[in-house]
Every structure is written in C-alpha cells, then in structure tokens.
Amino acid sequence: MRLQNKTALITGGTSGIGLATAQLFLNEGARVIITGQKEVALTDLFSQYSSDQLYYFAYDTSKISEIERLAEFVQNTFESIDVAFINAGIAKFAALEDISEDLFDQVINTNFKGMFFTLQKLSPLFTNPASVILTASSGIHKAHWGSSVYSASKAAVRNLAVTLSNEWISRGIRVNVVSPGSTETALFQKLGLNTEQLNGMKDSLISNIPNGRLVLPEEIANTVLYLASSGSESQTGTEIIVDGGAFLKV
Numbered sequence: 001m002r003l004q005n006k007t008a009l010i011t012g013g014t015s016g017i018g019l020a021t022a023q024l025f026l027n028e029g030a031r032v033i034i035t036g037q038k039e040v041a042l043t044d045l046f047s048q049y050s051s052d053q054l055y056y057f058a059y060d061t062s063k064i065s066e067i068e069r070l071a072e073f074v075q076n077t078f079e080s081i082d083v084a085f086i087n088a089g090i091a092k093f094a095a096l097e098d099i100s101e102d103l104f105d106q107v108i109n110t111n112f113k114g115m116f117f118t119l120q121k122l123s124p125l126f127t128n129p130a131s132v133i134l135t136a137s138s139g140i141h142k143a144h145w146g147s148s149v150y151s152a153s154k155a156a157v158r159n160l161a162v163t164l165s166n167e168w169i170s171r172g173i174r175v176n177v178v179s180p181g182s183t184e185t186a187l188f189q190k191l192g193l194n195t196e197q198l199n200g201m202k203d204s205l206i207s208n209i210p211n212g213r214l215v216l217p218e219e220i221a222n223t224v225l226y227l228a229s230s231g232s233e234s235q236t237g238t239e240i241i242v243d244g245g246a247f248l249k250v
C-alpha cells in the first residue's frame with residue numbers, strides 16, 4: 001500500500017499507460033481521478049473499484065477553459081493532490097512537407113500546451129510534498145521518420161520538467177519524466193493504418209528493441225509508481241526511459 005491516504009490525478013487514464021497506472025495506484029491504496037476525452041463508464045474499465053476511491057472527468061486537454069474545469073473538479077473532489085501523472089497525449093506522424101497547420105496544432109496543443117496549462121492550473125492544489133510525473137517519449141532521443149512535431153512536443157515536455165523541478169523544489173514538489181519506448185497500447189490503432197501497415201510498423205519497431213517485444217503498459221506504470229511514492233525523494237528533474245533497451249542499441 002505505497003499510496004495509502006494519497007490523492008492522485010491521472011490524465012489519459014482511460015486507456016493504455018494511464019489505465020494501467022490507475023489500476024496500480026488503486027491497488028496501492030490511492031484515491032484517484034482519471035480523465036479521458038470521451039465519456040466512459042468506469043465499470044467497463046475497472047472490474048473492482050469503489051465510488052469513493054475512483055472518479056472520472058471528461059475534457060479536452062488542448063483547451064485552457066476545459067483545463068480550468070478539470071482543476072475545479074480536482075479541488076471540489078480532493079481539495080489537494082499528492083500525485084499528478086500528466087499523461088494524456090496523441091501521436092501523429094508525417095513527413096515535414098505533409099504536416100498541415102491542423103496536425104501541428106493538434107499535436108502541440110494536446111501534448112505540450114495541454115500539459116503546460118494543466119500544471120499551471122493545478123499548481124495551487126499540490127501538497128507539500130507532492131510528486132508530478134509527465135509522460136514524454138524515448139523517441140525524443142532518436143531520429144524517427146515523420147516525428148518532427150510529435151518528438152518536438154515531447155522534448156518540450158521533458159524540458160518543462162527540468163524548469164519546474166527548479167521552480168517548485170522550494171514547495172516540496174518533485175517533477176520527473178517517464179519516457180516510454182514503443183508500448184503496446186491503443187495508440188497504435190489510432191494512427192489510421194490498416195492491419196498490414198500496423199503489423200509492419202510493429203515488426204519494424206520490435207526489430208530495434210533488444211529484448212524483442214513491445215513494452216507493456218504495466219511496466220511503465222511500475223516506473224510511475226516508483227516516482228510517485230516514497231523511495232524516490234531525491235529524484236527530481238530526471239527522465240526515466242523504459243524501452244526494452246532500444247535507447248542503447250547501436
């Protein structure tokens with residue numbers, strides 16, 4: 001019960017990495033607010049939960065007015081938060097020449113502007129001590145085709161953690177980054193590829209992962225739990241890459 005009596009917010013908690021983290025946090029005793037974009041029934045996502053331990057809020061993180069509504073909901077539900085896993089994000093890949101203003105805005109506004117203003121609006125609600133974990137991507141360290149906007153949005157997230165680790169240290173708030181490698185989630189299904197293209201893409205990614213498989217969302221969740229709980233007090237402004245060894249592959 002590493003998160004007993006703790007309150008936690010997990011954005012993008014309806015799917016993949018966020019959902020696995022929510023399940024782990026609940027098992028560790030936290031009271032959790034998860035967010036997603038669509039309305040969902042918590043009973044469809046969680047086999048076991050109690051209504052005073054798990055809450056849901058639907059919003060679009062790319063819009064500041066909706067982030068303000070989220071901050072209000074967090075304040076009304078918990079008053080303050082001990083742990084924030086700011087994780088909601090999308091992936092879109094295209095050659096630079098094919099990137100429209102709309103695609104650029106979607107990716108930057110969801111992945112970076114959304115995280116930035118979520119942190120700004122939540123700032124008054126953090127306890128002392130508190131732990132903030134942001135999801136970036138191991139891709140920011142690689143030259144992946146088509147990832148100019150996506151990787152830039154995630155590199156900005158990684159850099160934001162560096163600045164905030166300094167700005168917030170005196171308030172007892174730690175800010176760290178988890179950078180997943182290719183992880184088996186619904187994100188792949190949202191890329192608009194057909195089955196053959198999707199399988200080809202996964203095979204190509206796996207061929208560059210030394211342990212021969214995609215990362216599991218539960219493995220990212222374990223890293224987030226480490227950063228969220230006691231035992232990682234000296235860790236702030238850092239990035240933990242969880243990618244099956246792909247980062248170091250020659």
Ligand SMILES: NC(=O)c1ccc[n+]([C@@H]2O[C@H](COP(=O)([O-])OP(=O)(O)OC[C@H]3O[C@@H](n4cnc5c(N)ncnc54)[C@H](OP(=O)(O)O)[C@@H]3O)[C@@H](O)[C@H]2O)c1
Binds near residue numbers: 135183
């Ligand atoms: N999977 C990977 O290989 C991988 C690798 C590196 C980094 N990441 C990062 O990991 C994070 C989680 O991704 P995942 O793989 O778990 O993907 P996922 O299964 O598609 O989950 C994404 C979550 O973010 C939410 N979300 C997306 N756009 C949103 C918006 N505008 N407003 C509010 N919520 C929004 C989704 O809600 P809805 O479903 O309701 O839209 C969902 O809950 C993302 O930041 C992603 O960039 C993933």
